[in-house]
Amino acid sequence: MSEKKLSANEGIKTRSNYLRGTIAEGLADLSTGSMSEDDQQLLKFHGTYQQDDRDLRNDRRKHRLEKAYSFMIRIRVPGGVATPHQWLEVDRMAEQFANGTIKLTTRQAFQFHGIIKTNLKRTIKEINQSAMDTVAACGDVNRNVMCNPNPYLSSVHAEVLRAAQDISTHLTPQTRAYHEIWLDGEKIESTEEEQEPIYGKTYLPRKFKITIAVPPSNDVDIFANCLSFIAIVEDGKLVGYNVAVGGGMGSTHGNEATYPRIADVIGFCTADQIVDVAEKVVLVQRDFGDRTDRKHSRFKYTVDDRGPDWILAKLNEYLGYELGPVRPYEFKDNGDRFGWVEDEYGNFHYTLFVEGGRVLDTPSYAMRTGLREIAKIHDGDFRLTANQNLMIANVSAKKRSEVEALLEKYGMHHSHERSALRLASIACVALPTCGLALAEAERYLPVVITDLEEELENAGLRHDSITIRMTGCPNGCGRPFISEIGFVGRGPDRYNLYLGGGHAGQRLSKLYRQDITSDQIRTLLAPIFQHYAKERNPGEHFGDFVIRTGYVAATVQGGDFHKNIKEEAFKN
Amino acid sequence: MKALAPATHSGITEVVQALPAAAAVPAVEYGKKNPFPSELLEKVLLNGEGTTKETWHYELSLDGSGLSYEPGDALAVVPVNAPDLVEGILKAAKLSGSESVEVKGVGNKVLADALREDFDITALSRAVLTKLQGISGSEKLAALLADDAKDQLKDYQWGRWIEDAIRDFATSGLEAADLVSIFRKLPPRLYSIASSPLAHPGEVHLTVASVRYQAHGQGRKGVASTYLADLVEKGGQVPVYTHQNKNFRLPTSSDIPVIMVGPGTGVAPFRAFVEHRGVLGKGGKNWLFFGDQRYTYDFLYQTEWQEHLKDGHLSKLDVAFSRDQPEKVYVQNRMLERGKELYAWLQEGAHFYVCGDASRMASDVHEALISVVEKHGGFARDVAEAYVEDLKKAKRYQRDVY
Numbered sequence: 001m002s003e004k005k006l007s008a009n010e011g012i013k014t015r016s017n018y019l020r021g022t023i024a025e026g027l028a029d030l031s032t033g034s035m036s037e038d039d040q041q042l043l044k045f046h047g048t049y050q051q052d053d054r055d056l057r058n059d060r061r062k063h064r065l066e067k068a069y070s071f072m073i074r075i076r077v078p079g080g081v082a083t084p085h086q087w088l089e090v091d092r093m094a095e096q097f098a099n100g101t102i103k104l105t106t107r108q109a110f111q112f113h114g115i116i117k118t119n120l121k122r123t124i125k126e127i128n129q130s131a132m133d134t135v136a137a138c139g140d141v142n143r144n145v146m147c148n149p150n151p152y153l154s155s156v157h158a159e160v161l162r163a164a165q166d167i168s169t170h171l172t173p174q175t176r177a178y179h180e181i182w183l184d185g186e187k188i189e190s191t192e193e194e195q196e197p198i199y200g201k202t203y204l205p206r207k208f209k210i211t212i213a214v215p216p217s218n219d220v221d222i223f224a225n226c227l228s229f230i231a232i233v234e235d236g237k238l239v240g241y242n243v244a245v246g247g248g249m250g251s252t253h254g255n256e257a258t259y260p261r262i263a264d265v266i267g268f269c270t271a272d273q274i275v276d277v278a279e280k281v282v283l284v285q286r287d288f289g290d291r292t293d294r295k296h297s298r299f300k301y302t303v304d305d306r307g308p309d310w311i312l313a314k315l316n317e318y319l320g321y322e323l324g325p326v327r328p329y330e331f332k333d334n335g336d337r338f339g340w341v342e343d344e345y346g347n348f349h350y351t352l353f354v355e356g357g358r359v360l361d362t363p364s365y366a367m368r369t370g371l372r373e374i375a376k377i378h379d380g381d382f383r384l385t386a387n388q389n390l391m392i393a394n395v396s397a398k399k400r401s402e403v404e405a406l407l408e409k410y411g412m413h414h415s416h417e418r419s420a421l422r423l424a425s426i427a428c429v430a431l432p433t434c435g436l437a438l439a440e441a442e443r444y445l446p447v448v449i450t451d452l453e454e455e456l457e458n459a460g461l462r463h464d465s466i467t468i469r470m471t472g473c474p475n476g477c478g479r480p481f482i483s484e485i486g487f488v489g490r491g492p493d494r495y496n497l498y499l500g501g502g503h504a505g506q507r508l509s510k511l512y513r514q515d516i517t518s519d520q521i522r523t524l525l526a527p528i529f530q531h532y533a534k535e536r537n538p539g540e541h542f543g544d545f546v547i548r549t550g551y552v553a554a555t556v557q558g559g560d561f562h563k564n565i566k567e568e569a570f571k572n
Numbered sequence: 573m574k575a576l577a578p579a580t581h582s583g584i585t586e587v588v589q590a591l592p593a594a595a596a597v598p599a600v601e602y603g604k605k606n607p608f609p610s611e612l613l614e615k616v617l618l619n620g621e622g623t624t625k626e627t628w629h630y631e632l633s634l635d636g637s638g639l640s641y642e643p644g645d646a647l648a649v650v651p652v653n654a655p656d657l658v659e660g661i662l663k664a665a666k667l668s669g670s671e672s673v674e675v676k677g678v679g680n681k682v683l684a685d686a687l688r689e690d691f692d693i694t695a696l697s698r699a700v701l702t703k704l705q706g707i708s709g710s711e712k713l714a715a716l717l718a719d720d721a722k723d724q725l726k727d728y729q730w731g732r733w734i735e736d737a738i739r740d741f742a743t744s745g746l747e748a749a750d751l752v753s754i755f756r757k758l759p760p761r762l763y764s765i766a767s768s769p770l771a772h773p774g775e776v777h778l779t780v781a782s783v784r785y786q787a788h789g790q791g792r793k794g795v796a797s798t799y800l801a802d803l804v805e806k807g808g809q810v811p812v813y814t815h816q817n818k819n820f821r822l823p824t825s826s827d828i829p830v831i832m833v834g835p836g837t838g839v840a841p842f843r844a845f846v847e848h849r850g851v852l853g854k855g856g857k858n859w860l861f862f863g864d865q866r867y868t869y870d871f872l873y874q875t876e877w878q879e880h881l882k883d884g885h886l887s888k889l890d891v892a893f894s895r896d897q898p899e900k901v902y903v904q905n906r907m908l909e910r911g912k913e914l915y916a917w918l919q920e921g922a923h924f925y926v927c928g929d930a931s932r933m934a935s936d937v938h939e940a941l942i943s944v945v946e947k948h949g950g951f952a953r954d955v956a957e958a959y960v961e962d963l964k965k966a967k968r969y970q971r972d973v974y
Binding site: 030031032033056059060061062063064065066068069070096097116117118119122 | 616617618619620621622629867868869871872873874875876877878881889890891893896897898
């Protein structure tokens with residue numbers, strides 16, 4: 001039997017001495033704003049990605065300049081909760097070192113764009129000085145652990161948040177490389193090999209994503225994550241979690257061996273077992289995930305190849321005990337609820353709609369300044385939502401009017417008076433910074449939605465929540481394959497259109513039209529909106545309707561994502 | 573150089589034709605008295621999109637000029653005034669421009685042409701104001717020119733041009749002959765040459781920042797820099813001649829280390845130095861300190877420096893970009909950070925060069941040099957100053973500042 005070669009990244013990791021590579025030397029070479037290819041792979045583990053401004057790419061050589069390199073830095077925010085001080089620091093660094101904006105990601109993290117190499121170390125250092133970090137925000141490791149902001153059951157939220165933070169801490173890489181490179185940590189001379197007790201020298205085969213959800217809100221999209229915990233609350237008390245494995249979005253155009261997959265719920269664990277379960281699932285992936293083909297390395301393929309039963313058995317073996325049977329749960333939707341809500345302690349929470357998760361000041365809307373002013377007086381916390389929005393949380397009754405005054409002063413008090421479609425939208429960053437983007441997303445989806453809003457008005461659907469997501473490429477960072485309407489970039493101004501995802505993110509969509517251009521979007525969707533408005537069953541969601549009426553067949557699981565596609569999808 | 577007698581029979585003609593074009597001895601002698609009409613071969617904006625600056629790279633042909641230069645020399649450019657400057661003067665003086673005037677040394681000319689080609693019509697000197705006062709009899713202007721009004725005069729002059737003064741103090745306009753009598757001749761501008769003749773035979777390159785600014789509610793500009801940027805296209809002609817700068821030269825021996833501090837357009841002669849030593853080979857090490865506003869947009873000649881580093885023509889490159897972080901960081905900050913190695917190079921006999929802004933950069937760099945010697949030589953301040961003076965005396969500390 002032929003031995004399949006390990007993917008090139010495995011060698012890079014092995015040779016890197018626990019993620020050091022030649023990063024320190026590369027940072028010191030200021031003749032170029034870039035880092036070596038190998039170091040670029042290693043930098044991901046440290047929470048930063050090298051990028052370049054693709055809008056400027058063609059012109060730069062003419063000016064005798066290299067590409068306009070810069071770095072994206074992703075700040076881990078376990079459970080998406082940040083303090084006002086942390087918000088102010090992020091705001092300051094956005095101004096001083098980034099491009100003046102803050103991106104709230106679909107994994108509840110902060111993201112900076114446009115940091116140049118000369119400021120990279122300093123920015124990462126200052127992030128760490130604000131009690132946040134960037135390590136493992138990217139790379140073949142466990143990523144930012146999500147949990148829903150959940151303003152309703154505050155006591156449960158506190159417990160679940162703690163669990164998210166505990167998992168995050170427990171699964172943080174131990175390598176001292178991060179300290180040495182960014183925090184001026186001393187190089188400790190030791191004959192012993194660097195310790196990486198959970199990950200080992202080559203870390204995981206691929207990224208690993210963990211989330212915790214408290215039903216009925218699936219805003220954290222548990223079905224799209226490698227490992228998810230569904231909180232089971234009985235009589236207001238958290239008793240444990242259902243464990244779901246093997247979700248994941250990424251795929252490659254034209255390669256049917258790659259596909260998005262929704263997670264399988266395989267068992268139940270008690271609340272105190274959650275960190276142990278998380279660790280053991282990670283170990284299963286570490287030991288059995290595919291390291292020869294990075295397109296086949298995600299945990300979802302490990303689960304698909306072996307089967308959920310095998311995974312459960314292996315997990316129980318690693319645990320030394322067994323997961324219990326799955327307990328009942330129900331998810332209603334995966335959107336955010338905007339405006340003010342009150343929790344069981346009499347505290348208030350305000351969820352602000354932030355289009356595309358991009359916090360910035362424009363001439364007509366000084367959102368970033370407004371949030372900064374609120375942060376200055378706020379004594380609660382900020383919660384980033386999985387839908388790229390922001391919750392100003394734990395506002396005491398005393399402070400509410402002060403916060404409200406500021407919301408009004410900066411025009412943020414009506415942020416959510418938009419169409420339900422827009423409020424349920426997600427777009428990844430794509431251009432100009434993402435090197436993987438094939439088409440626009442963040443800069444373009446708002447325009448598409450404005451266009452579609454006219455059709456929605458005509459059909460009387462302005463207040464009907466339909467999830468709509470756009471990504472620049474099939475990596476699917478914006479989770480487009482589980483939304484009711486999904487656009488995935490194929491090339492400049494060309495997208496695949498997917499329909500039929502579950503309104504609560506519980507079902508995959510299916511290809512409706514391949515390779516459409518922007519001017520086709522409205523003409524394709526308008527008649528479907530009209531049809532939906534006229535003939536939907538009471539309470540029937542758009543994603544269910546398009547399946548029932550035959551626009552697309554239902555996708556049951558990843559394995560049939562590429563099957564049962566209607567012929568018309570390809571006639572373009 | 574003697575002018576060749578015109579070819580009167582085929583023998584001489586053939587000899588002339590046998591010479592390679594670049595070495596052809598021209599029939600005319602070019603120089604300060606007779607600037608060479610050089611073809612603009614290339615113009616490249618060196619700043620990237622997103623910059624607030626405007627620095628151009630110009631490549632000019634010296635083919636057929638008989639002119640030569642060495643790294644460290646300057647090129648004189650004879651500009652013309654931009655149409656809007658001419659318009660401004662005419663409007664202020666209430667003239668049409670078609671009037672006939674006599675230009676000393678040239679003859680009779682149409683006023684608009686004379687304003688364009690022969691006169692400095694912007695720089696508002698005391699001399700110009702005095703002549704203007706003599707013609708207009710303005711009392712306000714007389715007061716400004718009084719001995720006790722030196723500060724007010726300076727205040728008035730700041731950010732203003734001759735056309736402003738005409739508008740303010742000769743409100744009913746001027747006669748054409750009176751107008752031209754107040755001007756001095758349009759002077760050429762000298763620019764440090766940015767190329768090595770060995771690397772670019774027959775060519776001369778320049779690095780020129782376009783001077784543009786707002787003052788007193790009006791867009792203003794430098795005459796020669798914007799002449800090159802706005803009025804000459806590729807293939808157009810620029811009158812030039814070379815200007816020797818004997819006090820700014822590479823060391824005669826090619827293995828002496830060279831340290832170059834050249835922020836902004838000050839980097840020009842160092843491009844020439846590095847190219848030159850690159851072609852000559854023989855391995856003297858070279859160290860460049862460069863600075864500007866923003867790394868991403870203003871790293872002048874970045875891709876060339878990357879090549880030079882790769883080829884070993886440039887040994888070390890340190891950069892400082894003042895607007896990339898909250899604190900201002902300049903080349904002198906880098907010098908201090910690298911003080912230990914800088915001092916070591918000096919001890920090895922390195923020559924130290926500074927080119928660029930005279931007003932602040934040169935003195936800051938001078939101060940940093942003394943500090944480096946002080947700290948890493950372990951000297952008292954006055955001893956360090958003497959060390960630096962000795963460098964000057966030995967011609968190992970050379971400056972081209974403007």
